[in-house]
Amino acid sequence: xxxxxxxxxxxxxxxxxxxxxxxxxxxxxxxxxxxxxxxxxxxxxxxxxxxxxxxxxxxxxxxxxxxxxxxxxxxxxxxxxxxxxxxxxxxxxxxxxxxxxxxxxxxxxxxxxxxxxxxxxxxxxxxxxxxxxxxxxxxxxxxxxxxxxxxxxxxxxxxxxxxxxxxxxxxxxxxxxxxxxxxxxxxxxxx
Amino acid sequence: xxxxxxxxxxxxxxxxxxxxxxxxxxxxxxxxxxxxxxxxxxxxxxxxxxxxxxxxxxxxxxxxxxxxxxxxxxxxxxxxxxxxxxxxxxxxxxxxxxxxxxxxxxxxxxxxxxxxxxxxxxxxxxxxxxxxxxxxxxxxxxxxxxxxxxxxxxxxxxxxxxxxxxxxxxxxxxxxxxxxxxxxxxxxxxxxxxxxxxxxxxxxxxxxxxxxxxxxxxxxxxxx
Numbered sequence: 001x002x003x004x005x006x007x008x009x010x011x012x013x014x015x016x017x018x019x020x021x022x023x024x025x026x027x028x029x030x031x032x033x034x035x036x037x038x039x040x041x042x043x044x045x046x047x048x049x050x051x052x053x054x055x056x057x058x059x060x061x062x063x064x065x066x067x068x069x070x071x072x073x074x075x076x077x078x079x080x081x082x083x084x085x086x087x088x089x090x091x092x093x094x095x096x097x098x099x100x101x102x103x104x105x106x107x108x109x110x111x112x113x114x115x116x117x118x119x120x121x122x123x124x125x126x127x128x129x130x131x132x133x134x135x136x137x138x139x140x141x142x143x144x145x146x147x148x149x150x151x152x153x154x155x156x157x158x159x160x161x162x163x164x165x166x167x168x169x170x171x172x173x174x175x176x177x178x179x180x181x182x183x184x185x186x187x188x189x190x191x
Numbered sequence: 192x193x194x195x196x197x198x199x200x201x202x203x204x205x206x207x208x209x210x211x212x213x214x215x216x217x218x219x220x221x222x223x224x225x226x227x228x229x230x231x232x233x234x235x236x237x238x239x240x241x242x243x244x245x246x247x248x249x250x251x252x253x254x255x256x257x258x259x260x261x262x263x264x265x266x267x268x269x270x271x272x273x274x275x276x277x278x279x280x281x282x283x284x285x286x287x288x289x290x291x292x293x294x295x296x297x298x299x300x301x302x303x304x305x306x307x308x309x310x311x312x313x314x315x316x317x318x319x320x321x322x323x324x325x326x327x328x329x330x331x332x333x334x335x336x337x338x339x340x341x342x343x344x345x346x347x348x349x350x351x352x353x354x355x356x357x358x359x360x361x362x363x364x365x366x367x368x369x370x371x372x373x374x375x376x377x378x379x380x381x382x383x384x385x386x387x388x389x390x391x392x393x394x395x396x397x398x399x400x401x402x403x404x405x406x407x408x409x410x411x412x413x414x415x
Contacts, residue, residue: 050316066320074317078335078413087331088321112413132321 001026001064001136001168002047007056009042016042020056022187024136027166029159031183033176038189040172041071044138047170064168067134069142073121075113075128081120082109085128099131100124102157104150119146126154130161137161139171143178155182200382209386217371218390225367225391228356232291233348239292240299240344245337247300248307257300264297273359287359294355299344306340338410346403353395 001024008018016039024030034040045051047058048068075084085096100109103123113121122145129137137158143151159182161167172189173179179186200208212218247254247261264272273290280286310333318332334341360369368391375383 045316048320050320068320070313070317072313074313076314076331076335078338079331083331087323087327090324114414128321 001028001061002170003057003059004047005057005059007043007046007054007058009039009046009054011039011042017189020189024168024170026135026168027162028185029162029169029171029183031176031179031186032170032172032189033174033179033186034172034189035174040174040189041140043189044068044140044170044172048138064135065132066136066138067129067132068138069122069125069129069140071140073113073118073125075121075124077113080110080112081105081116081124081127084113084124085131088128089131095131096127099127102130103127104153119150122146123150123154126157130157133161133165134167136168136170139169141173141175142171144173144175151178152181158182198381200385204382205385205389208382209390212383212386213390218387221366221368221371221387222390222394224364225353225356225360225369226394228287228291228360228367229349229353232288232295232356233352235288235292236295236299236348236352237341237344240296241303241341243296244300244303244305245307245333247304248310254304261297261300264293265301267294269294269355269358270362273355273362277359277363282363284364287356287364290359291352291355295348295352298347298351302340302344302347303337306337310336335410342403342406342410345406346399349395349398349403353391357391 003023005021007020009016020043022030022032032040032043042051046054048066075081076087079087081100082093082096085099086093089095097106097109100106103126105120105123105127108116108120108124113124116124122142126142139158143154146154158169162169169182171179171183176186209218243257243261247257269290272294273287276286276290276293280289314332314336318328323332356367357369357372360367361373362369364370368387371387372384375381375387
């Protein structure tokens, strides 16, 4: 589904990473572990097509639909939780509502992001990414700041989509035990 | 102690003139003419200025091309713009509207350009990844993000536009508060000058208190 070969990124005159290579198969959950500043977020931006300034090869099979949970939730502050999710699915509020329900936020649809805790906002962001039924889900420290129960619930929702639809997941974190709870394989990203 | 003289009429005398001009004189018709000009010039300047400002922030080439013109208009006195428009286009309504619009335009351009430059890149990336429609990009992302800048341009614009409208009316129109102030200036009728000026200030204050305050609340309803 995804092949990355000899990927290199320079930032501010230094190599953020170089000679990075890995593959991601359909239905696979791949973890990428690395300390802060190792380029995890930059790597996800490259894979998502948001950063085209790199060397090497990023090859997707076909044009898979990508969903992403960013490190910060990136919700529109002037739209409610439900509206934020619905915007990703062309205004389909039924779909958005179902996605919120899955992440345990059925009652928070009418709430604006400023009134959500960070953990709740992250779950709204996860609902938004899952609502589009992506072929590939990119998770950037997605379960940080969730309480253990909510984090387990969120992982469960993601794994359910992996099992049901063969969705591939690439999850990055500085917290290796966090990755081990979900990923079938972990690649280390050294500084 | 307040002493009423022909040069400084008492507040009661000014209010009496205001009432009399509204009931029996041309005040309401002049007020309507001026407000219509303010409305047209303000709308034109906001629409064109927003488009140019956002365009300048979005395209460096467009920005470089427009920047000298914006600088020129910013430093050009409104009086000079009005006189030139009247000379080149004749003493008509088109010249008056164009003069006021051109005087307000650079102010809107600069405010919206700075607003568009400070837009959140993270949200733009998110919208790109989730393939927001063009309509959503405009109504759900750009408009709310730029709302504080639209409000700033509206507030500063309103106070600027009505003053320039009075100026162009004084210079070359035969209706409106500016025209009437010019007439009473020639007659040295200070009570009427104050009454007409007061009437317009009251209307602008009313717009400020009702419409702009409502827009302020509406634009910030999502904040904690």
